[in-house]
Amino acid sequence: MDVIVERCAGLDVGKNEVVACVRTPRPSGKGRQAQLRVFPTFTSSLEELADWLAANGVVEVVMEATGPYWKPIWYVLEDRAFDLKLVNAKHVKMVPGRKTDMADAAWLAELLEHGLLRGSFVPPPVIRELRDLTRYRKRLIQTQTAEQQRVQKTLEDAGIKLDSVASDVFGVSGRQMLAALIAGERDPDTLANLAKGTLRKKIPMLREALRGRFGDHHATILKITMDHVAHLEEAIASLDAEVDRVMVPFSAARDHLDTITGVGKRAAECIIAEIGVDMTRFPTAAHLASWAGMCPGNNITGGKRHSGKTNKGNRWLGEILDQCAIAASHTRDTYLAAQYWRLVRRIGKRKAAVAVGHSILVICWHLLTTDCDYQDLGGDWFARRSDTDKRRDHLIRQLHDLGYGVTLTNLAA
DSSP: OOOSOSSEEEEEEOSSEEEEEEEEEOTTSSSEEEEEEEEESSHHHHHHHHHHHHHTTOOEEEEEOOTTTHHHHHHHHHTTTOEEEEEOGGGSOOOTTOOSHHHHHHHHHHHHHTTOOOOOOOOOHHHHHHHHHHHHHHHHHHHHHHHHHHHHHHHHHTTOOGGGTOSOTTSHHHHHHHHHHHHTOOOHHHHHTTOOGGGGGGHHHHHHHTOSOOOHHHHHHHHHHHHHHHHHHHHHHHHHHHHHHHTGGGHHHHHHHHTSTTOOHHHHHHHHHHHOSOGGGSSSHHHHHHHHTOSOOOOEETTEEOOOOOOOOOHHHHHHHHHHHHHHHTSSSOHHHHHHHHHHHHHOHHHHHHHHHHHHHHHHHHHHHHTOOOOOOOTTHHHHHSOHHHHHHHHHHHHHHTTOOOOOOOTTO
């Protein structure tokens, strides 16, 4: 097999050490030679690894994506002039019976020198920083939601039905009532009179809803939970400010994505954090959808099509696209809503959401590639592009089935 890369290295990455295999031509010029060394994963040792690779004239370096352990090595080597490749461990299976760290590193180096490896997408440093911020913000929002649900569970346990009357337990009125309960107030009339604005119209109902068996242990749990909710709100606000700072160079791209139906500012930030803004890394929208795991699987053997479920891709991106698809389905007279409800009848809501999420991702690729805003095709797009005669005949048959006679008049005439 031809040698594509003369001087290359394969790294088997672990938590505490990294095994490096360098493959270079022999000094005699005939054949190839391999050198193996083990380095601890401390930063100083990784710098020694980089120096050793440079001393051997290594041009390309490959490593497997093993949890978070590859990242410190990548960051050290990234500052040097190496062409780095990160590969999926599932795609680089070892020959059975030779499973050792040394053999793994040698196998990676051998595959690389023959040009048999394709690197995964690793975003540039500024996008990685944005990705860390948006992912952590999402986790805090999920924790905040869980704590708010805990508050409602505590109230339910105490027989307080505040959420049955107030649409937002954590609004101004609701928070004042919760604070009064924590402070020891138990009188339903006093608690109901804390209502503000339009909620005062429901004071009689509030008196009934706030009558329960709220005890001291409920107050203790509620106080700790509300303090945690307040802390999470501050942390999320701090992350929002930091995301806004990092997003400044990409504000135009974010504004373009914000024009897509169902995609808001926060969702646009998350999408950019996952795919970046440079779409040259993905030659076509189909490449991006395949990388994200948002396109149907292709599994045909012997002329028979097997499961077409989507492959595992970027789950963070998949979750945000799914949320955007559901949001788009609730809009009126839009292309994405029409696509969603058209597919729901045939494949169900879950698969329809994935299909619309795929469409949103394709739209994102085109907007980032052409640097423009989204132009909606309209909710009647599918009706306009369908065969008019077939649609007319189908509707006539439906009316006949309902017992109606139909006489058609051409309005254009």
